Amino acid sequence: MNEPYVVKDSLTLSIKLKLSANYEQKALLLRTMDSYRDAMNYVSRYAFTQLDKRANKRKLNDLLYRELRIRYNLPSQLAQSAIRRVASTYQGEWTKIKQNAEHRKLGYTKKYYHGLEKAPEFKSRTTEIVYGRDYSFGKNQTASVNTLEGRVRVAYEGWTPHVERLRSGEWKIGTAKLWYDKRRKALYLIVPITREQSVDLNDMTQVQGVDVGMRYLAVVGTGEKPIFVKGSPIHHKKRHLQRLRKRLQEKGTRSAKRRLAALSRRERRLTSDVNHRLSRKIAQPQVLVGIEDLTHIRVKINTKRKDTEERRQAEQWAFADLHSKILYKSSLYGGYATRQDAHYTSQGCPRCEHTSKNNRPGKGLLFTCEACGYTLHADLVGGRNVRLRTLVARQGRTITGRVSTVPDVDSNDTGPDPVEESRNPLTLVRGS
Ligand SMILES: [Zn+2]
Structure with a gap:
């Protein structure tokens, strides 16, 4: 031991x-x-x-x-x-x-x-x-x-x-x-x-890496079967709210502004609620979770529409919110979460570490390492790399203690109390 x-x-x-x-x-x-x-x-x-x-x-x-x-x-x-x-x-x-x-x-x-x-x-x-x-x-x-x-x-x-x-x-x-x-x-x-x-990090029996994204809300690299969490049910609702928002913005009246504010609250609550359930799934006893440190990274989203900046900010907020929830819940439920360097997590080969944009030909669904030929579902590369970085960090003893705070329950939050138990489970797909 x-x-x-x-x-x-x-x-x-x-x-x-x-x-x-x-x-x-x-x-x-x-x-x-x-x-x-x-x-x-x-x-x-x-x-x-x-x-x-x-x-x-x-x-x-x-x-x-x-x-x-x-x-x-x-x-x-x-x-x-x-x-x-x-x-x-x-x-x-x-x-x-x-x-x-x-x-x-x-x-x-x-x-x-x-x-x-x-x-x-x-x-x-x-x-x-x-x-x-x-x-x-x-x-x-x-x-x-x-x-x-x-x-x-x-x-x-x-x-x-x-x-x-x-x-x-x-x-x-x-x-x-x-x-x-x-x-x-x-x-x-x-x-x-x-x-x-x-917390004794060597008591953790499992190490996981979480990659957040657009197509999947999160992909968890577990060392065995990865877990994919689909974003589509919530994206559907969000798109509906975004369409409503656009119509109200065009109106520009005072009552429209009031309704816009209510809409933003609803959108955040929806996101926060999903994040609560998702982070609760990820935060488990004796599981060491690696998440990407996105502090200096702009979240990329694919859209050619005009409202890009606003949407990008909303997504960035959603990811940051999910991360802080994973951090505090891991601590709360007997696990531990740590941030790891996020650079090139989607471009590096999990087998030989060769890092290149060309590892993902045509930005397709398949990751193919141009050096060693290793292939993998592209959405899985990030999660697996974050997991590897977390393992290395534990071995090298570079993980330090931290202060975690529950996000977003302040006087401005009029939403429901945090959902820590899963009432409506998210769509979890166990990949192979
Ligand atoms: Zn390789």
Whole structure:
């Protein structure tokens, strides 16, 4: 047996809890959130006009803390939180301004970054609350949240596995967001929970390589029979949504714009849902999964239509979303996923490593190595090469620990809770 190869893995899940507040509680929580937002805008304007756009946290605290407490009736922690968020917003803006100036000087860009030309304004009333100070959890699945008039205790509900994780005591609970969904008229608590774990990569009994693409959503090289996941059922739905989108874009009216926004949400939700199911299939106990590092690679899509750039971005988002889901789910379910160099994964010969565009004559369905004559289904080459690179990386001990975070469950996500179990299995074709 190989000696252990242990890497550290920090896993953060973002879980969404719906608060069942009664009429008075809801009104009180909303008033608190409004106060918090108004306080942030007050601090922001103050820093802009009185402090020459310098929003130093300590200075603002000295100058405004008492005033915020009285003027906005905020509890101590929330007053500090409002100041902290304004300070970090300013800091972020200054960083971007300096970076932009630098980039213009070096000629990387001609665009001027319009930051801090007026005081940053906070429109959302989403409130950041610190665990143990501004909120906590109590018996019978209740949360206690600090407001303008003391704590309120409300029942919450969430997706069962998430609630169990939250209550298990095995996860560290972080700073949450109190968020109001206007369309559903409901209050939510978005809570990040974190677990540190060590994984022995030599405990993984299987190594797989995942190649994402257009014809197949994914091809998984397993070392034995590859798995093809067909994209056609979802492509069909997506095309339907894209046609709708086009018609609305041509209309250009205000109601058309509103419907367009709803359409984008629907499209993302559809993609996200498919990705949830697909990644759940791939993330298995004791399976080491290699995925392509697409950070510096533009996803190629074949289309001659005008909306290419928009579609390309949508596809790129979909692939990135799938990848981050594979990363965190592998960790969650006792496997491990790692990114590997994606260059030439579709052109290299899995047998002799000869790499050339000519290995795929006429860009056809068949890969034929011009050096050794090895032939293979073209869609399988990528997955197999990623798998080989992952094996080599484990052998050479170049895989390092990482931080994985659940993507896309934030206050903007109004979609259903993550589907981690497969309800409608995707079309899986076992190839030979
Ligand atoms: Zn070859």
